[in-house]
């Protein structure tokens with residue numbers, strides 16, 4: 001154990017395995033090393049696959065009710081220890097305590113939702129139209145799932161995969177991001193405490209990401225890949241999985257538009273923008289990335305958003321008084337600063353709404369006015385507290401610009417009434433649309449993107465099907 005309430009080994013077959021080589025985990029608010037954990041080799045990765053494959057033989061035929069009870073228990077433990085989870089998230093990721101608490105509670109809800117779904121996996125029984133046979137459709141667990149998660153939601157991205165997989169009867173090898181592995185280790189231990197048998201959940205943490213993943217994906221005992229991360233890495237993995245025709249679910253990058261239509265309530269839009277933009281300090285795939293605001297309210301909206309940004313207290317996320325924590329790393333912070341420099345080169349005025357602490361990977365929030373659609377800040381997923389504002393005169397033009405991206409994860413629409421909002425929502429090319437609100441994610445709803453934002457859905461009724469195989473029996477009854 002480290003001084004933190006988390007195991008430091010790899011979790012393979014129910015045992016915590018120490019490795020000679022270590023992976024240091026850093027607190028980005030102070031640049032101190034907070035833990036040294038296992039650093040898996042290719043052979044550790046394959047041991048985890050073997051353990052998950054063995055455990056699958058019994059877990060897949062364990063009654064759904066029993067699997068549900070493990071997940072329900074995990075929900076209860078996580079809910080009771082939500083502060084411990086939030087503290088780990090905040091320490092390794094940098095995010096503000098309020099965001100970390102929100103994430104921990106959201107993450108726990110996936111265990112609850114999928115504990116409820118475990119015993120409701122449906123099949124169907126029909127006569128064939130020619131009545132020469134019956135059609136029986138069954139769903140069975142697909143097998144061992146390899147899961148790769150990003151650093152921005154270290155708890156929720158893990159439970160959003162683990163919960164449906166275990167509910168379906170699959171076993172898992174989870175590889176969290178190397179910048180934020182502690183929360184995943186803690187969650188795996190919660191599952192063990194909840195009664196998950198050895199080998200059902202395995203966690204490998206590694207800096208040899210490419211080699212370990214390539215070996216795992218090439219192993220015939222792996223039946224599916226569930227990936228959340230950038231579109232760049234997602235495309236690379238899809239090429240690898242193509243070699244084995246491996247089913248893959250991909251939750252990838254976003255470039256979410258935030259539309260404020262003529263007649264919308266500006267104060268409500270600003271409140272929604274604060275959530276859609278600032279949750280996680282802007283480091284969310286669902287973060288509003290580009291603001292298209294009707295010219296009649298653009299100036300009012302920008303002024304009010306600037307003032308809300310200026311009111312945010314920036315500092316270590318672990319201190320609950322702070323609204324905006326550190327970025328996960330200097331590398332991520334500098335990527336944002338680089339985009340701002342490019343935007344300045346395009347003639348925009350770049351002025352921070354407040355000041356960020358000098359030590360630590362902090363960045364101040366920015367509202368950037370008079371941005372042109374097609375410029376740097378509208379083309380790139382900024383992944384930080386930057387709000388570029390483009391104004392438009394004509395609603396069709398606003399919608400066209402909002403859809404003018406290769407991404408399609410989520411859109412936000414603020415309209416004068418929900419009816420108008422939904423009418424516009426139907427025209428948005430994204431898997432999710434939040435209408436007159438700044439947050440859409442819910443474990444009971446299908447989360448996922450269109451276009452290059454991904455393949456498949458997590459959560460809702462669809463999420464469990466990523467871990468089920470459909471099988472049809474033709475029977476003459």
Ligand code: NAP
Pocket residue numbers: 148149150151152153157175176177178179206207209210213214228229230231233234236237250251252253254284285286381409449453454
């Ligand atoms: P990333 O660089 O793609 O990394 C994500 C995960 O992929 C990490 O675990 C990383 O491991 C792993 N990885 C990197 N290279 C790999 C390789 N060659 N083979 C196998 N795995 C590899 O993304 P990120 O920077 O962590 O996360 C930010 C991105 O995730 C953003 O684009 C965001 O929009 C997206 N995201 C999407 C969703 C969604 O639900 N759609 C949710 C959250 C985030 P290492 O850490 O060891 O490199």
